Amino acid sequence: MRLDRYILRQFIQTFLFGVLAFVVIYIAVDIMEKLGKFYDNNVAGSIILNYYLYAIPDIAQLIVPIGTLLASLFTIGRLDQTHELTAMRAAGRSMKRIATPILLFGLLISGFMIYFNGWIVPVTNKERYSIERKYLEKSSIGTQYNVFKRISPTLNLLINFFDPTTNQATAVALERFDTAARVPVSTIHRKSATKVEVRTDTATTIRITERIDAATMRYDTARKLWILQNGTARNLTNPELIATTPFATREVGFLPITPQELNLSQQNVKELTLGELSERIEQERIGGRDVKKLLVDYYSRFAFPFSAFIVVFFGIPFSSSQRKSGAAMQIAITALISALYMVLNEVSKTFTYGTNFPPELTAWMSNIVFFAIGVFNLFRIERG
Numbered sequence: 145m146r147l148d149r150y151i152l153r154q155f156i157q158t159f160l161f162g163v164l165a166f167v168v169i170y171i172a173v174d175i176m177e178k179l180g181k182f183y184d185n186n187v188a189g190s191i192i193l194n195y196y197l198y199a200i201p202d203i204a205q206l207i208v209p210i211g212t213l214l215a216s217l218f219t220i221g222r223l224d225q226t227h228e229l230t231a232m233r234a235a236g237r238s239m240k241r242i243a244t245p246i247l248l249f250g251l252l253i254s255g256f257m258i259y260f261n262g263w264i265v266p267v268t269n270k271e272r273y274s275i276e277r278k279y280l281e282k283s284s285i286g287t288q289y290n291v292f293k294r295i296s297p298t299l300n301l302l303i304n305f306f307d308p309t310t311n312q313a314t315a316v317a318l319e320r321f322d323t324a325a326r327v328p329v330s331t332i333h334r335k336s337a338t339k340v341e342v343r344t345d346t347a348t349t350i351r352i353t354e355r356i357d358a359a360t361m362r363y364d365t366a367r368k369l370w371i372l373q374n375g376t377a378r379n380l381t382n383p384e385l386i387a388t389t390p391f392a393t394r395e396v397g398f399l400p401i402t403p404q405e406l407n408l409s410q411q412n413v414k415e416l417t418l419g420e421l422s423e424r425i426e427q428e429r430i431g432g433r434d435v436k437k438l439l440v441d442y443y444s445r446f447a448f449p450f451s452a453f454i455v456v457f458f459g460i461p462f463s464s465s466q467r468k469s470g471a472a473m474q475i476a477i478t479a480l481i482s483a484l485y486m487v488l489n490e491v492s493k494t495f496t497y498g499t500n501f502p503p504e505l506t507a508w509m510s511n512i513v514f515f516a517i518g519v520f521n522l523f524r525i526e527r528g
Contacts, residue, residue: 147232148245151219155246159215166207171196178280187279198272201265202414208257209451209485212250214478216459219246239525243460250453257449262418270415288410295401297432298323303361308407311363316372318396320354353381358394363403370396401427413441421445436503440493443507451485454511457518460525485510 175196182192220243223229232242291303291313304315326346358375372394379387401409408420409427416424425438458481492509 152245155219162214163211198268201268212452213455250456254450254453266417294431311403313361316361318356439503447507
């Protein structure tokens, strides 16, 4: 137990230092990139400070796996350089037993990061993006422009501007569809060089059967329905006889979406907690849209945190076989392994888009590959 505490203390110290150092470097680089924008928009120093304070959790969740990898490399590498690792193994401790406290701490970090990534990071991201929209993009906080929402496979909602603080929208259009409309199609058949025959067939296609345009739309919270104002309804069932009906107000009872759900559907995925993201996926699925990308994002909220545990398996064999290497080599190995993990993580997503590859497997693919390699190397070192 004393030896475990000794190893764990060195690992935690290196881990905290590594995470802090990488976060500071990340922020410094980002400040240099955005400094011109802050200056051009006359953003006060206190606002910039708040912006980067809110950015720290999002940066940290990316840095934590790199920090655990770096800490495992440095901790085991230092033990190897001072011959403490040789003494431990000579005393009968296997490499797996020496690495156990580091692996358990990595697993603990991964468990915490699921909660951290799923609920804490989205909350701070909302604040950060609010500052970005207000001071850098010059748009009102929470407002949405050019909203397109597939309510169901046969109903679309289009909004030019939506303000969730007042539950009002402007320049609104609702489109109803017939997904199995039979329409006439003319085809020309040449019977000879001088004679042609025109035939009329029918084909099944998608056709707009009704379109409602309105200047404004507001939500009645008491009755839980939307009310259109100053608009026109067009019945397009018969393309040869379009019925147009103007109206001053019109209740829309067939629009099953609340302002909160509408706002949720337009938010950046990084601003959504796990619960909100699950709700967003269900909304999109009901609307008949492809939710594979959202499902990959959802399952990645669980898979990515475990990279903090898996890279430890990958890092220990490297550190124990690099006795003569210095800090530069350890950092280089960290950068290489991290880059390979990120590349594999992005490449694996291509297996889902446009295919039947399971989103769950896509999200976990990088972890599965790296875990297998890490465990194999750990056993290889043990046999050596």
